[in-house]
Amino acid sequence: MPRDQSAGRAPYRIGMVIPLQGPGGIFGPSCISVCEMTADELNSGDGVNGRKVEIVYIDGGQAPQAVAAEIGRLIETSGIDAITGWHISSIRRRLGPLVDGRIPYVYTSLYEGDERARGIYCSGETPEQQIFPALSWMRDNLGIRRWYVVGAKYVWPLRSLRKVIDFASMLGVEIVGTTFVPMGHGSDPRLPAAVAAGDCDGVLMLLVGQDAVDFNRSFAEAGLAERITRYSPLMDESMLLASGPEATGDLYCSASYFSSLTSANALDFLGRYISARGPSAPSLNNMAQSCYQGIQTLAELASKSGGTRSTDFDRVIDGLTFTGPRGVVRFIGNQAVQPVNLARADVFDFEVLGTL
CATH class of the missing domain: 3.40.50.2300 (Response regulator)
Structure with a gap:
């Protein structure tokens, strides 16, 4: 015992x-x-x-x-x-x-x-504390309503997406497409390609750690960082450093703690x-x-x-x-x-x- x-x-x-x-x-x-x-x-x-x-x-x-x-x-x-x-x-x-x-x-x-x-x-x-109010803020302040979702294929991304879909009308947003990959596959070229073809205003990233870093890099290499906003509820300072300055433009995050508070x-x-x-x-x-x-x-x-x-x-x-x-x-x-x-x-x- x-x-x-x-x-x-x-x-x-x-x-x-x-x-x-x-x-x-x-x-x-x-x-x-x-x-x-x-x-x-x-x-x-x-x-x-x-x-x-x-x-x-x-x-x-x-x-x-x-x-x-x-x-x-x-x-x-x-x-x-x-x-x-x-x-x-x-x-x-x-x-x-x-x-x-x-x-x-x-x-x-x-x-x-x-x-x-x-x-x-x-x-x-x-999601109710973190993702919902962030999407509402970005709708009101940046005019972003059409979201493409990229994520890892496990519980947190899939269940969080289901909640966003269920409350999309209340949030005043639309999910125009989704692509999920196994953990460890953030560099999968299907992700930026799907976003580019998705007719979206923003990308909701539900990726973890190095997977998000790899996606940020490929997103920038595809020329998407200059025209499509990204939002992630899971992004930290070490991930920004690993992504590189050319890959972190127009990238937003919501969290209860940042070291810059x-x-x-x-x-x-x-x-x-x-x-x-x-x-x-x-x-x-x-x-x-x-x-x-x-x-x-x-x-x-x-x-x-x-x-x-x-x-x-x-x-x-x-x-x-x-x-x-x-x-x-x-x-x-x-x-x-x-x-x-x-x-x-x-x-x-x-x-x-x-x-x-």
Whole structure:
């Protein structure tokens, strides 16, 4: 059985599932760097309910069944007390039935929404929070109504697209075409070719990490970046750098966190990160900050409930509210609601245009 308060001063071991390979591997260094900072900060105080925090890294870039097998072994051997981290929905769907409330699981990634499994607390953005208001803003401010969708062929892109289609009339937009490819195929030449033939005003990108980088490059090489706007709910500073300046023009993103946010909490977080990890540390981004928020959520739940089990957290999750780099985060049921910002790519950084 997992450790609980009776374990006294035993370390509180957090299984951190983050991609270290594959399309999402581009986020791995930033996620690890932020996690190390967060653990150090907690351990300079009371840890989690008096227990020193230890991070156990699990490679979320493996196949979902391999991740589930590793997590299963760790749970059975009491090797971890909780799970969090940024990883794709295909992994979460494998872990949900496996975890089933045995240990708490804070899922930090933006995702398709509507997670109801026991013991899973979702702190990432949903399409209703993130994509819908961005499409409405771009309709009103840029006149973009006709969208072509390119995406990876797995749960988050496919379910998010279904929601956009269901609410298209309310959003005042039209989906004129879609092309989906397997993960790892962002350079597929069918993607820019389909967009070019799609008679669209904008491209909704539902691609992950290096796949989005590869698409950005081929999109620019096809001459499309000069005449068609792109919007992605999953784009970070490292992806801009990897794409190159010629491939990031007229590219928009919405997210709850950008490293260029100028709120007091965001600037404080940035300052602490640079102080702790040094000026040459991997760049901050939404994915890495979400790992901080995952650990912060576990610590807040433990503090409020006085325990560390899923049953303890279930009692207090609804209405849990705290303030962090994203601003005020409040849980309604098991889902966090938080400010979402719209930004435009500015070479290798993001210019935040405002809160949606």
